[in-house]
Amino acid sequence: MNGVTVHHFDAIIVGAGGAGLMAALQTSALANVAVLSKLYPTRSHTGSAQGGIGAALGNLEEDHWVWHMFDTVKGGDYLSDQDAVEILCRDAIETVYELEHRGLPFNRTPEGKIDQRRFGGHTRNFGEAPVRRACYAADRTGHMILQTLYQQCIKAQVNFYNEFHVLDLLLSEGRAAGVVAREIESGDLHVFQSKAVIIATGGYGRAFRVTSNALAGTGDGVAMAYHAGIPLEDVEFYQFHPTGMYRMGILITEGARGEGAILLNGQGERFMERYAPTLKDLAPRDLTSRCIYTEIREGRGINGQDYVYLDLTHLGRDVVETKLPDITEFVRVYFGIDPVVAPIPVQPTAHYAMGGIPTDLDGRVVIDEKNTPLPGLYAAGECACVSVHGANRLGTNSLVDLIVFGRRAGIDALRYSHASELPPLPADAADRARAEIEHFLTGESAEPVSAVREELRTTMMDLASVLRTGEGLTECLSRIGQLRERYRRTRPGDRGRTFNTDLQETLEVGNLIDISEVLVTSALARTESRGAHYREDYPQRNDQEWLKHTLAYQRDGKIELRYKPVSITRFEPKARTY
Amino acid sequence: MEQPRRAVKLKIERFNPDVDLAPHDETYAVGADPSDRVLDLLNQIKWYQDGTLTFRRSCAQGICGSDAMRINGRNRLACKVLVKNMGDEITIRPLLGLTVIKDLVVDLKPFFAHYAEVLPYLINDERPPATERLQSPEERARYDDTTKCILCAACTTACPPFWANGKFVGPASIVNAHRFIFDSRDHGAAERLAILNERWGVWRCRVVFNCTDACPRGIAVTDAIAQCKRAILTENV
DSSP: OTTEEEEEEEEEEEOOSHHHHHHHHHHTTTSOEEEEESSOGGGSGGGGOOSOEEOOOOSSSOOOHHHHHHHHHHHTTTOSOHHHHHHHHHHHHHHHHHHHHTTOOOOBOTTSSBOEEEEEEEEETTTTEEEEEEEOSTTOHHHHHHHHHHHHHHHTTOEEEETEEEEEEEEETTEEEEEEEEETTTOOEEEEEEEEEEEOOOOOGGGSSSBSSOTTOSOHHHHHHHHTTOOEESTTOEEEEEEEETTTOOBOOHHHHHTTOEEEOTTSOOTHHHHOTTTGGGSOHHHHHHHHHHHHHTTOSGGGSSOEEEEOTTSOHHHHHHHSHHHHHHHHHHHOOOTTTSOEEEEEEEEEESOBEEBOTTSEEEOSTTOOEEEEEEEOSTTEEOSSSTTSOOTTHHHHHHHHHHHHHHHHHHHHHHTOOOOOOOTTTTHHHHHHHHHHHSSOOSSOHHHHHHHHHHHHHHHSSSSBOHHHHHHHHHHHHHHHHHHHTOOOSOOOSTTOHHHHHHHHHHHHHHHHHHHHHHHHHOOSOBTTBOBTTBOSOOHHHHOEEEEEEEETTEEEEEEEEOOOSSOOOOOOOO | OOOOOEEEEEEEEEOOTTTOSSOEEEEEEEEEOTTOBHHHHHHHHHHHTOTTOOOOOSSSSSSSOTTEEEETTEEEETTTOBGGGSOSEEEEEOOSSSOEEETTEEOOHHHHHHHHHTOOSOOOOSOOOSSOOOOOHHHHHHTTGGGGOOOOOTTGGGOHHHHHOTTSOOHHHHHHHHHHHTOTTOOOHHHHHHHHTSTTSGGGOOOOOHHHHHOTTOOOHHHHHHHHHHHHHHTOO
């Protein structure tokens, strides 16, 4: 292959966050494995997770994984596949212990056990009252998990290809065959040929103007699978975290409300008491975000503006500074406010993708309504849809998801790679990527790519975020079509070879446009409200017609939607009140 | 609530290995909002004035460690430096002590190689219990400070002994060794202290305090290094 270096591995892992590193730890000792990431691993977005990892250890009060399962299923508004949720909640316990054995520095109880705290949506006895289930390490649990897993990968001598931007997924003979990647430093193209490919590239929050997501969160792995003909599942379900710092998107962890913080509107009212009498400020995120949007829309924002207050002032300096040190610093540094004595301006913020690449319980990517696996292809973490989170994710469940399903995908990929041969690679494997790069490095630019990107983000925030209507979504789709045309006529300012991040950002915008189109198309078709997907024109949940998962296929330049059933085992769908 | 943007000049050290023989300064004029950080201004330049300006960044909230650089002569994370606290001219240069690849991007491979040298992972070959290993809150607090490290390289690249000779493992490596040496669950203290006791280990430290000054996470780096020195000398952790 001309000018392209070809590498051979048993398994390739794309993405070096919690899920990718966990998969690496399962595979590295026994197979020839490489981890590819466009960032240095410890830069991954897992490191920003603050609040905790949910597991029914029962260290401070009685707890059971079945209660955790119920909370997760109900939190998912009954769209979660219950067979997957059972595994998530059962395996969470031993997996948290495994993390501790690997060195994770959890906070401790006086007896020396892993400390746990309350978190939104987590209850004892099927909704009776909040329960202490979130295992935490100060307010930087994600940072600790990422560091610990990376340390363990150093110990296991995992092969890392850092700052390699994966562009295309290669399939051959109906199975996974590898990936095409651009080495960011040199600009060279590489083909990584392998038996198994595990996609663990995270979410796509950068599609929205106000987001907690890192600039790297552009859905590259999700888009790559979609381009290869894999359907995307439940993309319309996108979570808006209720308490992002006003205009900055930096999250104030739900753990703050777990410690007792409350939300106040412009009238000084603790408004969540009205909407969620039992859980109040510990209601799940989708509900809380809608409540905040409603308060703002009805003129009860602070000074009539588009934010409310998160009030920690009654918690005391000690609690705020020892239990929530990182968010205290954020607020002091960026707002010049001391949260010990003043409330924090917050607004709903694009945070988490419940949807993504569909997988079965072992992380194998499935490509139709019958859950047929595509041999050798895996996905785990935020980019995957198992589906454990259904229509809305509970806090602390993402870190569990990474660890449990990252591990399962790694175990099955190992099994698969031992039992199979390297598939043949077509001679033109790198051609599409090369042509795309050539397109963007040649010719005049009609406008800065940033202009197209920022307009996409504003459009998505205005028309496809917390509150949606059929009219708004239709308008949004039309604008996305126009933005795609404008995008094809943009060019990066940097046309060089070495470390061209302008080209990289340009390629990433293409992924955001494609995923946004899938999101809005799926949302427009779903004429009900469920979890994080709220239609003002269809405000009720409709189990009769819509208790099913969306699958969106790219077919001849159009999006084709199909649906598949939800796995229901223990908990019959009920009305979701808190 | 819209406030007028303040005119700020950014003088940035540029170097494009494909065309330049040596680095050179270029100055850009930008408009700064009160809540802007230096990273926001860098993005403004890259996105709307000069797409060739190259720098690492990701989380934009001071946790990933991607955007460490010299801002007005001090190592800072660009996403944590509020422009409103700075004057009308800001000078930006890449970190020292590591080879510049392009503009503000430096070669981190030696930095991560030193990190791996100090065995930065839990060493405990005993069979773990079925549940968690116990650790008291006091034992946990003992090494809390050094768990905060985000491997941004601000400390190591602020260190004069490291500038003098890149074979020194550097403050960040010692911080991450400390994190395990003083973790009650770890059994590798002697092994790591032996590594730190070698020629390019802790004894290169001249107690300059640049590292502590540079750390965006507020880690008492010099103190952590001192604790390692003391542990070597007293043979006691």
